[in-house]
Amino acid sequence: MHSSVSSHIKGFGAVSYARKNIPVLFDADVCVTGGGPSGMAAAVQSAEHGARTVLIERGIALGGLQTLGNVIPCMTSFAPDSDTPFVKTLKERLSAEGIEFDDRTEGSEVSIWTNPEILSRIYDDMCEKSGVEVLYNAVFVDTVMEGKSISAVIVQTMAGLRAIKSRVFIDGTGDAVLARSAGVPCECGYEKTGRNQPMSFRFEIGGIDMERLYDYITNELKDPWCKSPLPHFTMAEARHRAVKYVLEDFMAKGIETGELTEADAEYMQGFAIVGKPGTMSMNCPELPAEYSASDPLSYSRGVREGRRMIHRITQYFINHMPGFENAYIAKEASMLGARESWRIRGKVYLTEDDYHNESRFPDAVARTAWFIDAHGEKISEKLPKGAYYEIPFRAMVADEAENLIVSGRCISASFILQASMRIQVTCMSIGEAAGIAAAWSVRNDIPANEVDWSKIPADVRSYVSE
Numbered sequence: 001m002h003s004s005v006s007s008h009i010k011g012f013g014a015v016s017y018a019r020k021n022i023p024v025l026f027d028a029d030v031c032v033t034g035g036g037p038s039g040m041a042a043a044v045q046s047a048e049h050g051a052r053t054v055l056i057e058r059g060i061a062l063g064g065l066q067t068l069g070n071v072i073p074c075m076t077s078f079a080p081d082s083d084t085p086f087v088k089t090l091k092e093r094l095s096a097e098g099i100e101f102d103d104r105t106e107g108s109e110v111s112i113w114t115n116p117e118i119l120s121r122i123y124d125d126m127c128e129k130s131g132v133e134v135l136y137n138a139v140f141v142d143t144v145m146e147g148k149s150i151s152a153v154i155v156q157t158m159a160g161l162r163a164i165k166s167r168v169f170i171d172g173t174g175d176a177v178l179a180r181s182a183g184v185p186c187e188c189g190y191e192k193t194g195r196n197q198p199m200s201f202r203f204e205i206g207g208i209d210m211e212r213l214y215d216y217i218t219n220e221l222k223d224p225w226c227k228s229p230l231p232h233f234t235m236a237e238a239r240h241r242a243v244k245y246v247l248e249d250f251m252a253k254g255i256e257t258g259e260l261t262e263a264d265a266e267y268m269q270g271f272a273i274v275g276k277p278g279t280m281s282m283n284c285p286e287l288p289a290e291y292s293a294s295d296p297l298s299y300s301r302g303v304r305e306g307r308r309m310i311h312r313i314t315q316y317f318i319n320h321m322p323g324f325e326n327a328y329i330a331k332e333a334s335m336l337g338a339r340e341s342w343r344i345r346g347k348v349y350l351t352e353d354d355y356h357n358e359s360r361f362p363d364a365v366a367r368t369a370w371f372i373d374a375h376g377e378k379i380s381e382k383l384p385k386g387a388y389y390e391i392p393f394r395a396m397v398a399d400e401a402e403n404l405i406v407s408g409r410c411i412s413a414s415f416i417l418q419a420s421m422r423i424q425v426t427c428m429s430i431g432e433a434a435g436i437a438a439a440w441s442v443r444n445d446i447p448a449n450e451v452d453w454s455k456i457p458a459d460v461r462s463y464v465s466e
């Protein structure tokens with residue numbers, strides 16, 4: 001049984017910040033900021049490897065885009081044997097809850113079907129069992145630095161500002177918020193356009209007659225894309241891709257009649273949610289690219305525009321798509337779907353060449369082969385079957401912050417490469433390594449940014465390069 005961080009607090013004390021004394025809430029070994037798939041995996045692995053671990057999350061559910069952003073399902077990495085221990089455990093946990101993997105669809109792009117409410121309960125349980133102290137409704141605000149070392153982070157809680165001291169920090173915010181605050185250089189958006197990938201405001205539609213919808217799409221429209229049988233049914237169209245989708249005509253009719261805008265019809269995807277009969281998770285609307293994931297005002301206007309789009313799209317489906325006659329908006333995501341924002345410049349910088357050259361690294365923490373999917377900019381060919389590239393630990397650390405490890409979609413990678421490595425299973429594998437390396441750094445008194453992943457005993461590592 002692991003003991004929690006709070007039982008180890010030696011006295012609260014205070015940290016001096018902005019000419020105020022900020023009470024210290026925890027004094028931990030490892031502090032993870034952001035409880036998305038990568039931060040969650042990092043926290044659990046850190047605690048399971050013996051570090052007193054605290055996880056700070058601004059929402060009230062773990063899972064990040066998986067749960068708060070309604071992003072289901074987890075896509076496959078396409079890389080053979082890429083599942084790291086956390087990913088394997090998650091698959092087992094979901095399977096035990098009846099959220100079965102779709103093993104009937106040849107060539108499926110989906111690795112794990114999820115259900116946001118079940119997933120966030122499983123994550124609570126995993127944190128509790130491994131001894132991770134989770135601080136919900138707590139927003140990371142700033143770092144307190146001593147030279148190149150972070151001595152504490154300042155967090156906004158309902159009780160006011162609080163400090164968390166720790167020996168190692170992990171940035172799992174997706175937006176490199178902690179890394180930027182600690183002085184790590186970052187890139188943002190595509191170097192050719194200056195724009196971030198477009199965001200989506202995902203939502204759920206309930207009250208769907210799924211049998212009727214399935215019959216219409218597969219038997220009447222004979223849409224070859226929608227091939228997975230119920231309960232794993234999916235439907236899609238994307239006008240920015242070279243491939244012509246059957247449902248493009250359905251969406252285009254809405255533009256002709258004035259029921260939809262061009263932007264509403266740009267990208268539409270829906271996934272049945274296992275365990276929520278009659279409900280689909282909509283991977284849309286995709287906001288026009290001028291709404292920015294890195295500009296607070298633009299982001300906020302994007303929320304308003306996205307909400308209008310959700311209502312138009314749902315009404316159009318109710319009016320015209322068989323099976324949707326009694327449908328309704330069941331849930332809105334509580335965070336916009338930002339595919340990409342800031343990415344650190346770490347010790348190693350991954351680029352598109354690493355994808356095409358199938359790069360290998362001695363300090364690799366994960367392998368993946370998900371294709372490059374930079375919406376509106378670039379879609380790559382899939383790598384040949386069995387091919388993959390690796391992600392090195394050195395892409396997760398930077399010279400500028402000694403005791404910081406970065407995990408998830410904001411590691412050191414170009415805009416184009418990030419469009420491949422950002423899928424959830426890969427982010428979880430990266431997070432696992434961040435947690436293990438952080439605990440290793442604490443135990444061996446090595447600066448986190450100098451940990452040599454290849455020197456950690458193989459049986460301790462979550463991934464070992466062949």
Ligand SMILES: Cc1cc2nc3c(=O)[nH]c(=O)nc-3n(C[C@H](O)[C@H](O)[C@H](O)COP(=O)(O)OP(=O)(O)OC[C@H]3O[C@@H](n4cnc5c(N)ncnc54)[C@H](O)[C@@H]3O)c2cc1C
Nearest residue numbers: 034036037038058064065074075140173174337408409424
């Ligand atoms: C629209 C969309 C569709 C996608 N579709 C798929 C898909 O079908 N399959 C797939 O595998 N992947 C998909 N992805 C990609 C995948 O979901 C993300 O890349 C992945 O979730 C990134 O994980 P992460 O842990 O790095 O960050 P996130 O999931 O973004 O999690 C970051 C966490 O940090 C928290 N946080 C942020 N700032 C702070 C702060 N200051 N203080 C405290 N907490 C903070 C957030 O609340 C959140 O919980 C999609 C992404 C988007 C946006």
